[in-house]
Each structure stands twice: as structure tokens, then as C-alpha cells.
Amino acid sequence: MLEQLQRLQAHISTLKTRLNDAERKNETLLAEKDRNEEQHHAQIVQKNSIITQKQDExxxxxxxxxxxQAQFKTLNTDATALAERYSRLEKSCTDLKNRFQEILAERNELRVVKEKMLAEQRQAQHEIQDLQAERTRLIQKNEHAKTKVEAIIQRLAILGTEQDHHAQEIQQLAHPTENNEEA
Known part of the structure; x- marks a missing residue:
């Protein structure tokens, strides 16, 4: 029995040692648990603040x-309007270009007509000058003929009264407008 008692005491001392070890381990584990809980709580708080920040973001x-998206819709609307305006401007530009080509063609035609008219004007000026020269020549010829006729009439007037009658007829023939005015 003493042996058993000694064994029991050895067991008890072993159990006390184990119990002390277990209590120390337990205290260490509790302390570690508390530290871990505090760290975990701090991490949770930190994660919650990060989650809040991220949620705000x-x-x-x-x-x-x-x-x-609203700006994108507005820009799309503006782009559509600008594309339509560009299309209209492009059409207007094409129309203006065609009109410009027509105007250039008309201008060229008018230049041709102008050159033709200037040539005709020069030709008409030459004809007028020629006609004026011929008129001057004919007036001189007419004056020369008139002078001859008057000289003939004066000679006939000298010949006598019988011939005077013929001189008057010749004079009437030479100047028919003067006799019509007298009548």
C-alpha cells in the first residue's frame, strides 16, 4: 500500500505538474486567444473601414x-446632330461646287461672247470709218457735181430767153426740193 500511495503521490505530483503545465498552457492560450481576438477585432475594424471606404468609392x-453615361448620351446626341449637319454641309458644299462650275462655264461663255462682240464692234468701227470716208468722198463728189451744174446753168442763162426756159427746167431738175418748197 505504501507503494501504491507513493505511486499515487507520484501520479498526483505528475498530475499537479501536468495541471500546472495545462494551466500555464491554458493561460498562454487564453492570452494568445485574447491577443488573437484583439488582432481579429482590429482586423475586422480595419476591414470594415476598408469596406466602408470601398463602398464609398x-x-x-x-x-x-x-x-x-448621361454625358455619353448627350455626346451621342450631339454627334448624331453634328453628323447630320455635316451631311447637310457636305451636300451644300457639293451644290455650291456644282453651281460654281456652272458659273465658271457661264463666265467662259460670256468671255467668248464678249470677244465675239468686241471683234464685231471693231469690224463695225472699221465699217463706220469706211462709210464715213465714202460719205465724205460722196459729199465732195456731190459738191463738185453741184458746182458743175451751177456753172452749166449760168452759161445757159447767158444764152438767152428761149434757152432760159430750158435753164429753168434744168435748174428744177438739179434742185427739185427747192422748187417744191416754193410751190
Whole structure:
């Protein structure tokens, strides 16, 4: 029995040692648990603040996305309007270009007509000059003939009264307008 008692005491001392070890381990584990809980709590707080920041960023980005989508729609509308305006301007440009080509063609035609008319004008000027020269020549010839007729009439007037009658007829023939005015 003493042996058993000694064994029991050895077991008890072993159990006390183990119990002390277990209590120390337990205290160490509790302390570590508390530290881990504090770290975990600190990490949770940190993660929650990060989640809150990220949620705020997501909200901001969502707002920005909404604004950008509205701007995108506005820009698409503006782009469509500008494309339509560009199309109209391009059509107007084509029309103006065609009209300009027509005007150039008309201008060229008018230049040809102008040159033709200038040539005709020069020709008409030459004809007028020729006609004026011929008129001057004919007036001189007429004056020369008139002078001859008057000289003949004066000679006939000298010949006598019988011949005077013939001189008057010749004079009437030479100047028919003067006799018509007297009558």
C-alpha cells in the first residue's frame, strides 16, 4: 500500500505538474486567444473601414458612371446632330461646287461672247470709218457735181430767153426740193 500511495503521490505530483503545465498552457492560450481576438477585432475594424471606404468609392464611381453615361448620351446626341449637319454641309458644299462650275462655264461663255462682240464692234468701227470716208468722198463728189451744174446753168442763162426756159427746167431738175418748197 505504501507503494501504491507513493505511486499515487507520484501520479498526483505528475498530475499537479501536468495541471500546472495545462494551466500555464491554458493561460498562454487564453492570452494568445485574447491577443488573437484583439488582432481579429482590429482586423475586422480595419476591414470594415476598408469596406466602408470601398463602398464609398463604389458609390462615387456609380455616381460618376451615371454622370458619364448621361454625358455619353448627350455626346451621342450631339454627334448624331453634328453628323447630320455635316451631311447637310457636305451636300451644300457639293451644290455650291456644282453651281460654281456652272458659273465658271457661264463666265467662259460670256468671255467668248464678249470677244465675239468686241471683234464685231471693231469690224463695225472699221465699217463706220469706211462709210464715213465714202460719205465724205460722196459729199465732195456731190459738191463738185453741184458746182458743175451751177456753172452749166449760168452759161445757159447767158444764152438767152428761149434757152432760159430750158435753164429753168434744168435748174428744177438739179434742185427739185427747192422748187417744191416754193410751190
Amino acid at each position: 463604389v458609390d462615387n464611381l456609380t455616381e460618376q458612371n451615371t454622370e458619364l
